[in-house]
Amino acid sequence: KNEVEQSPQNLTAQEGEFITINCSYSVGISALHWLQQHPGGGIVSLFMLSSGKKKHGRLIATINIQEKHSSLHITASHPRDSAVYICAGSQGNLIFGKGTKLSVKP
Amino acid sequence: EAQVTQNPRYLITVTGKKLTVTCSQNMNHEYMSWYRQDPGLGLRQIYYSMNVEVTDKGDVPEGYKVSRKEKRNFPLILESPSPNQTSLYFCASRPGSSFVYGYTFGSGTRLTVV
Numbered sequence: 001k002n003e004v005e006q007s008p009q010n011l012t013a014q015e016g017e018f019i020t021i022n023c024s025y026s027v028g029i030s031a032l033h034w035l036q037q038h039p040g041g042g043i044v045s046l047f048m049l050s051s052g053k054k055k056h057g058r059l060i061a062t063i064n065i066q067e068k069h070s071s072l073h074i075t076a077s078h079p080r081d082s083a084v085y086i087c088a089g090s091q092g093n094l095i096f097g098k099g100t101k102l103s104v105k106p
Numbered sequence: 107e108a109q110v111t112q113n114p115r116y117l118i119t120v121t122g123k124k125l126t127v128t129c130s131q132n133m134n135h136e137y138m139s140w141y142r143q144d145p146g147l148g149l150r151q152i153y154y155s156m157n158v159e160v161t162d163k164g165d166v167p168e169g170y171k172v173s174r175k176e177k178r179n180f181p182l183i184l185e186s187p188s189p190n191q192t193s194l195y196f197c198a199s200r201p202g203s204s205f206v207y208g209y210t211f212g213s214g215t216r217l218t219v220v
Contacts, residue, residue: 033209041194043211086149093139093164094209096149 003027004089006097013104019074021100023087031090032070034061037099038083046072048090077104108133112197112212119187119219127182127215129197135210137200138180139164140172142193143214149196155180187219 004025013019023032034046047054047061049070054061058077063070074081082103088094110131119125131138139154141164151164155174169191171183180199184191197212 035211041214041216043196043198043214045208045210048208088149093151093154094149098146098148 002098004087004095004097006087006100008100009098010101011103013077013102015078015104015106017077019077019081019102021072021085021102023070023072023097025068025089025095027089027091027095029089029091029095032063033088033090033094034070034072035086035088036083037086043086079104079106108210110197110199110210110212112215114215115213116216117218119217121188121219122186125184125187127195127217129180129182129212130178131199131210132178133199133201133210134177135199135201136177137202138174139198140170140180140182141196141198142166143196144193152182189219191217192219193217
């Protein structure tokens, strides 16, 4: 069993839909990172959370430390949100989930 | 602009021919790391460095070397590349020795070993 699990693995949505990607972890971490990787490869750091909730534009990330669970929400999704979203736990080094491939159709 | 610069972006090479992928950051970050990304396996750490002259193995270090002679540079060396090292490679950096800093990633290097 992976130490960081993401679901779903693949997600297809219609433009405008509210999207949720989930991340569960089984190890102690000091922070949880959400990363975005567009086709073409580059990785961008979206959020780093150690508690509570953070918001940036249409993206919201939450974490529940007791339940060892984090969610990434995208409101009013757009085709440009199509990407792979990766969560990673920070334990000195990063422990990565396998990623969620999101495709938003116009 | 604060960034991590990797070169080259794309590289096709032959088995056994030594190569170096460079990584440089302009943010004075102490921590730097190399990852490889493979379909179905996700991102895996190869080597990391907590500061100048301090390097350590990650999860998949076999076949790779690194050095950290200066704070800004962290090259990845493949002494004798093999086809199973065909992958997408990322360098990343973050400030400090604390675990709660955000990471900055390079744009990636797509390596093909034939």
